[in-house]
Amino acid sequence: MPTTGDLADDLTAAVRGSEIFAVYQPQVSLESGSIVAAEALCRWRHPRLGDIDPVTMIGVAERSGAIHALGRRMLDECLETLDGWRETGRDWAVAVNVSPLQFADESFAAHVAGEFSRRQLAPGSLVFELPRDLPPVGNGAVLPQLHMLREIGVEFSLAGAGEESPSPELLRGLPVAEVKLPGELVRAAERPATASLREQVEVAHAHGLRVVAEGIETLTHLDIAVELGCDRAQGFLIRQPHSEIVFP
Known part of the structure; x- marks a missing residue:
């Protein structure tokens, strides 16, 4: 069994090669039934060990400092994907999971802003998913x-487990x-x-936020x-994650 250091x-090395790649899981509007976005999920196919669990991968990346290179790699790949969608007339957004540690690198936001301008991305076409537990956000260098x-058009999504509503x-x-x-x-x-789920939706809507239901696997979940x-909504009922950038 390889060590964390290994x-x-x-x-x-994988970040520089082809072992790291993204798969995309569509999100549909529950009003129109149309695909409006897709979440990019990072995958690591190790040449000896096979597919590495994403939780393990992110943990190793955060502890080793590789999260910055990994995050930049995923971002650049997703922006290329956005360009491909636009070329085929698909006006979708892409959601990318980011670690709060990435904002410790002040060049990260500048890189995003530069790419947003260079590619002339529409506001809301890039969404960063942040975990609900955000201790680094209190750092004065992160929130700005x-x-x-x-302000330039990137949107943020608050994700992660939690039975209670995010605090006001x-x-x-x-x-x-x-x-x-x-x-x-x-x-x-x-x-x-349940009342707790209903409260989360009501609190989010009261703050003018949209709500995405994850993990939709059956018609009951969709109901x-x-x-x-x-x-x-997103989940296996709607579409499993796939590496293809164009969904029919």
Whole structure:
């Protein structure tokens, strides 16, 4: 079994090669039924060990410092994907998971801003998914970067597990446009949907935020998302993650 150090060395090399790639899971509007966005999910296919669990990969990347190179690689690949969608007339957004540690590098926001301008991306076409637990955001160097990126058109989504609604202080303090309902909570819900899920949707809508239900695997899950008043949904029922950048 490789050590964390071995995996860190392997990951550093993988970022420069073809072992790291993105798969995309569409999000649909529950109002129109049309694809409006896709979440980019990072995958690592190790030449000896096979597919590395994403949680393990991100943990190794954050502890080793490789998260910066990995995040830049994923961002650049997703922006190329956006260009491909636009060329085929698909006006979709791409959502990318980012680690708060990436904002410790002050050049990250500048790079994003430069790419946003160079590629002439439409506001809202790039979404960064942030975890709900954001201790680094209190750092004075991080929050200004979030607001700067929001001003140029990058949107932020608050994701991650949680049975309680994000606090009003968090929603007011962060420039978020979206809240995601964790898939495990949606799948565990019974009809009528639980009060905690309903409260999360109501709080988000009260702050002018859209709500995405994750982990939709059955028609019952989809019915719950509609019943809750969610704006978008994603999950295996709608489409499994795929490396192709064009969905029919």
